[in-house]
Amino acid sequence: xxxxxxxxxxxxxxxxxxxxxxxxIIEFVPADQTVALGGTASVDVVIDGLGTGVAPSLGAFDxxxxxxxxxxxxxxxxxxxxxxxxxxxxxxxxxxTAGRTDAFELSFLFPSxxxxxxxxxxxxxxxxxxxxSVGSAVLSLGRAILGDGFGDPLLLDSAGSGTxxxxxxxxxxxxxxxxxxxxxxxxxxxxxxxx
Amino acid sequence: MGGRxxxxxxxxxxxxxxxVPALMLTAPHAAARGIHDPADAAFAGAVHxxxxxxxxxxxxxxxxxxxxxxxxxxxxxxxxxxLAAPFTGQTGIYVETFSDSGQGVVLxxxxxxxxxxxxxxxxxxxxxxxxxxxxxxxxxHTPPFTFCEDVFIGAADIGDIGLVNIRRRGxxxxxxxxxxxxxxxxxxxxxxxxxVESDAERLLPDTAGGFDLLLDNLGPDDGSGVKIIxxxxxxxxxxxxxxxxxxxxxxxxxxxxxxxxxxxxxEPFRIDILTPSRPAFxxxxxxxxxxxxxxxxxxxxxxxxxxxxxxxxxxxxVFGEPEICGNRIDDDCDGQSDCMDSDCHCPPPxxxxxxxxxxPNCPLGGNIIEGPSGEVIVVSGGCExxxxxxxxxxxxxxxxxxxxxxxxxxxxxxxxxxSLNASQALEAxxxxxxxxxxxxxNFKESNPTVNAAGYGYAQAGQRISYRIHYxxxxxxxxxxxxxIDVLDSSLDDATLIVxxxxxxxxxxxxxxxxxxxxxxxxxxxxxxxxxxxxDAAPGNxxxxxxSIVFPNAEPPSRIDTAPIEHxxxxxxxxPSPELSVVGCxxxxxxxxxxxxxxxxxxxxxxxxxxxxxxxxxxxxxDPTARFAHDEDExxxxxxxxxxxxxxxxxxxxxxxxxxxxxxxxxxTWRIRWENLQGEESIREVQSAADGDRDAVPDDVDNxxxxxxxxxxxxxxxxxxxxxxxxxxxxxCDIDLDGDVDRDDTAAITAARNxxxxxxxxxxxADGDGTITVLDARQCVLECTRPGxxx
Numbered sequence: 001x002x003x004x005x006x007x008x009x010x011x012x013x014x015x016x017x018x019x020x021x022x023x024x025i026i027e028f029v030p031a032d033q034t035v036a037l038g039g040t041a042s043v044d045v046v047i048d049g050l051g052t053g054v055a056p057s058l059g060a061f062d063x064x065x066x067x068x069x070x071x072x073x074x075x076x077x078x079x080x081x082x083x084x085x086x087x088x089x090x091x092x093x094x095x096x097t098a099g100r101t102d103a104f105e106l107s108f109l110f111p112s113x114x115x116x117x118x119x120x121x122x123x124x125x126x127x128x129x130x131x132x133s134v135g136s137a138v139l140s141l142g143r144a145i146l147g148d149g150f151g152d153p154l155l156l157d158s159a160g161s162g163t164x165x166x167x168x169x170x171x172x173x174x175x176x177x178x179x180x181x182x183x184x185x186x187x188x189x190x191x192x193x194x195x
Numbered sequence: 196m197g198g199r200x201x202x203x204x205x206x207x208x209x210x211x212x213x214x215v216p217a218l219m220l221t222a223p224h225a226a227a228r229g230i231h232d233p234a235d236a237a238f239a240g241a242v243h244x245x246x247x248x249x250x251x252x253x254x255x256x257x258x259x260x261x262x263x264x265x266x267x268x269x270x271x272x273x274x275x276x277x278l279a280a281p282f283t284g285q286t287g288i289y290v291e292t293f294s295d296s297g298q299g300v301v302l303x304x305x306x307x308x309x310x311x312x313x314x315x316x317x318x319x320x321x322x323x324x325x326x327x328x329x330x331x332x333x334x335x336h337t338p339p340f341t342f343c344e345d346v347f348i349g350a351a352d353i354g355d356i357g358l359v360n361i362r363r364r365g366x367x368x369x370x371x372x373x374x375x376x377x378x379x380x381x382x383x384x385x386x387x388x389x390x391v392e393s394d395a396e397r398l399l400p401d402t403a404g405g406f407d408l409l410l411d412n413l414g415p416d417d418g419s420g421v422k423i424i425x426x427x428x429x430x431x432x433x434x435x436x437x438x439x440x441x442x443x444x445x446x447x448x449x450x451x452x453x454x455x456x457x458x459x460x461x462e463p464f465r466i467d468i469l470t471p472s473r474p475a476f477x478x479x480x481x482x483x484x485x486x487x488x489x490x491x492x493x494x495x496x497x498x499x500x501x502x503x504x505x506x507x508x509x510x511x512x513v514f515g516e517p518e519i520c521g522n523r524i525d526d527d528c529d530g531q532s533d534c535m536d537s538d539c540h541c542p543p544p545x546x547x548x549x550x551x552x553x554x555p556n557c558p559l560g561g562n563i564i565e566g567p568s569g570e571v572i573v574v575s576g577g578c579e580x581x582x583x584x585x586x587x588x589x590x591x592x593x594x595x596x597x598x599x600x601x602x603x604x605x606x607x608x609x610x611x612x613x614s615l616n617a618s619q620a621l622e623a624x625x626x627x628x629x630x631x632x633x634x635x636x637n638f639k640e641s642n643p644t645v646n647a648a649g650y651g652y653a654q655a656g657q658r659i660s661y662r663i664h665y666x667x668x669x670x671x672x673x674x675x676x677x678x679i680d681v682l683d684s685s686l687d688d689a690t691l692i693v694x695x696x697x698x699x700x701x702x703x704x705x706x707x708x709x710x711x712x713x714x715x716x717x718x719x720x721x722x723x724x725x726x727x728x729x730d731a732a733p734g735n736x737x738x739x740x741x742s743i744v745f746p747n748a749e750p751p752s753r754i755d756t757a758p759i760e761h762x763x764x765x766x767x768x769x770p771s772p773e774l775s776v777v778g779c780x781x782x783x784x785x786x787x788x789x790x791x792x793x794x795x796x797x798x799x800x801x802x803x804x805x806x807x808x809x810x811x812x813x814x815x816x817d818p819t820a821r822f823a824h825d826e827d828e829x830x831x832x833x834x835x836x837x838x839x840x841x842x843x844x845x846x847x848x849x850x851x852x853x854x855x856x857x858x859x860x861x862x863t864w865r866i867r868w869e870n871l872q873g874e875e876s877i878r879e880v881q882s883a884a885d886g887d888r889d890a891v892p893d894d895v896d897n898x899x900x901x902x903x904x905x906x907x908x909x910x911x912x913x914x915x916x917x918x919x920x921x922x923x924x925x926x927c928d929i930d931l932d933g934d935v936d937r938d939d940t941a942a943i944t945a946a947r948n949x950x951x952x953x954x955x956x957x958x959x960a961d962g963d964g965t966i967t968v969l970d971a972r973q974c975v976l977e978c979t980r981p982g983x984x985x
Contacts, residue, residue, distance in 0.1 A: 060972040062947060088982065091937070091944070106944060106971050108937075108983045143948070151961065151973030 028162030064142035111149025229335030299362025307357035312349020323363030329354030385418030420491030428482035858890035
């Protein structure tokens with residue numbers, strides 16, 4: 001599944017080549033995933049639509065991400081490293097609370113350095129969750145404050161969402177045809193019994 | 196005159212039976228007389244012979260010597276040596292007479308003389324002598340009831356005297372001086388004359404020159420024992436002897452001896468010199484050569500026995516040349532040196548004292564009173580006057596060298612006018628040189644007065660009176676003493692009045708007094724008065740030096756007095772003190788010693804300075820300080836503030852102030868002082884302007900228009916906070932620590948996503964009313980350190 005994420009990101013990066021201004025988007029990658037109860041789900045928050053080697057680049061961001069805390073419990077945040085190293089050239093931080101995660105990063109790099117460092121698409125941060133109950137949890141972007149190298153706001157054109165499905169721990173994870181066959185079997189059995 | 200003439204039985208006895216008819220047939224000589232006054236006319240032109248005669252052995256009972264062709268033979272009949280014993284404390288011929296039995300000294304004279312006498316000191320009784328002349332015998336002794344410590348006994352008008360018995364019962368006598376008048380025709384009378392002529396009237400420094408002397412014997416007889424004496428200009432005698440001359444480098448004299456000089460003959464002599472370099476030889480210098488002649492023959496005219504000529508500095512040769520500034524020499528001889536000369540284009544020193552004149556910017560150098568370049572009082576180096584304790588003046592003491600006196604002794608009036616209330620200073624300012632003569636008896640004084648070093652003030656047209664004091668400090672009569680004075684070119688000889696029998700040679704501008712006989716320990720003086728030229732310019736100087744010549748001293752000696760020099764001032768600006776308080780030094784919290792500066796050329800006495808009307812920032816509890824020179828012996832009676840110096844107070848004032856530095860220059864002071872006459876003066880003075888009255892002088896005030904005694908300057912830019920507009924806070928300097936760094940961005944991110952605290956909240960860098968990470972990013976770009984580091 002991780003490989004699939006990488007393929008998607010790579011595809012977004014390729015699409016973001018130099019050319020006419022592109023829409024600024026924040027996506028959750030993967031957009032949909034299933035984890036077993038008690039397992040861990042990891043979601044990348046990816047920005048797309050910046051310049052490649054040119055402005056605009058991202059100088060700071062401050063995001064709020066909400067989710068169903070009955071299903072998911074926040075477990076951690078890892079920052080992407082393309083605003084700075086989190087120690088000398090940037091500072092970052094966040095709060096993990098029930099149903100909501102805040103995260104921000106502030107770069108100390110000059111705008112030109114950011115332009116040179118950042119591609120058009122990259123991961124801002126990676127959130128990890130613990131699957132605490134069976135169900136489906138939607139990750140949504142609440143507050144999203146983005147600033148370019150000069151601290152001027154960057155306006156999002158759209159923001160995606162993500163879904164994490166949590167299944168019981170004993171239930172095998174079946175492929176859709178198998179379910180279809182199972183459904184067909186059960187249905188057939190029910191029809192035969194009525195007859 | 197006062198002597199008692201007696202005929203004596205001894206005389207009759209000595210001449211045997213022939214004497215009786217002589218006594219009977221010969222009446223006493225009508226004019227016969229004993230003489231007690233050495234100035235008696237009978238001794239005019241007398242030959243003086245200091246006793247003891249040269250070469251007298253210490254134990255001799257008999258001795259013979261010749262003077263002016265006359266042979267004298269001394270014989271002691273008391274058994275005591277002729278030479279005075281040390282116990283007498285005298286030098287001379289010792290005459291001891293305990294009885295009339297022939298004790299004493301017998302003097303035989305050949306050929307006999309017309310008058311003879313003895314000057315001496317008596318130790319017991321009163322001396323007497325029996326003079327045996329061709330016509331009479333005169334017994335002379337001191338009259339009764341006469342104090343006869345120093346006496347003269349002589350006789351004349353008794354015919355030629357060939358024998359003298361010096362004796363009187365119960366007397367002890369030491370003869371210092373023998374005087375006699377030879378009989379006409381029996382001994383030569385030679386009018387010896389000397390003249391001197393310089394090569395040039397004026398020469399430049401380092402130039403060869405000289406003086407030609409000419410000896411003449413104007414007769415009528417041959418001169419004997421002739422000595423030609425020359426005193427070259429002081430300091431210019433080299434060790435090389437002129438032909439036939441004898442050089443005494445120590446005494447600075449050249450002599451030539453001639454056994455006889457034929458009547459009507461003459462002989463030239465020559466003295467070569469090299470003029471000194473500058474500044475020793477300067478515009479006012481006169482190189483004075485003095486020539487004299489003496490002989491053992493009788494000289495009927497002494498006035499022509501001395502001659503003087505001078506070589507001056509060739510002023511015309513340098514006039515118009517540029518002044519070299521700062522070498523302390525009046526290079527172009529216009530009377531102004533260095534900054535005093537307009538050639539130097541610098542503000543003149545304050546002489547004449549002109550309050551409106553700018554302060555000197557290139558002051559003079561040297562001690563407080565300085566030599567040949569002529570400044571009366573000068574400062575030493577730099578623009579600031581020296582501390583008073585470092586001033587001094589040096590007083591020349593002739594052969595004894597010099598003696599250094601503290602500066603307060605150099606006041607113009609301290610020495611010349613002791614009637615002023617400067618008695619303490621006069622007593623303190625002694626000029627003795629240890630181990631040397633206690634005082635120089637040969638000196639000049641003047642009116643207007645001068646200070647210890649001989650410097651004073653005068654002005655154009657003013658009359659100056661000079662008096663020259665001289666004394667014989669030897670132990671025998673000085674004969675034919677000459678006092679010589681050459682008039683300064685700035686003196687108008689048309690107004691000259693010569694006192695005390697002096698004569699004036701207008702061609703050479705030389706004054707000469709002749710004193711035929713000067714006994715030891717008898718101070719005398721001569722004087723003259725003359726006007727300064729009416730057209731003499733201020734700044735010029737009138738310099739005067741007298742010379743006293745003792746031609747019969749051994750060796751002959753010439754003594755130049757210390758110079759007297761008057762600086763000509765502008766009467767509009769007489770020298771006076773110019774006092775101000777220039778600072779205070781804290782000696783303890785709230786206790787201050789005050790520094791007083793005298794920029795004037797006048798002395799001030801008993802000076803007190805008081806703070807008046809202090810500004811609000813200065814709280815004065817003791818406002819008055821008093822000043823004295825470090826070496827004042829009794830500052831409670833006479834406290835001295837000297838010119839061109841900074842004098843510290845000898846007590847303290849008390850005040851507190853918020854001013855970080857020294858507030859005293861900015862304070863107003865009331866200064867009181869006295870002159871030597873006790874006349875009080877008062878002035879109020881503030882050394883440094885203080886427009887805002889914060890006790891900080893304007894020139895160092897970091898906010899001169901606003902009172903700020905604490906001189907606060909937060910940003911240390913040299914401008915006081917009181918004068919600066921409120922500082923514009925640095926954008927994004929959230930913690931107001933003067934820079935923008937991570938502390939400031941951290942303060943913003945800590946408050947992100949909250950409303951700004953009003954429009955001026957520095958955390959809301961973009962002013963959108965909300966503190967966000969974007970504000971932090973904008974502030975990153977305002978960081979004042981690389982990488983926004985702390």
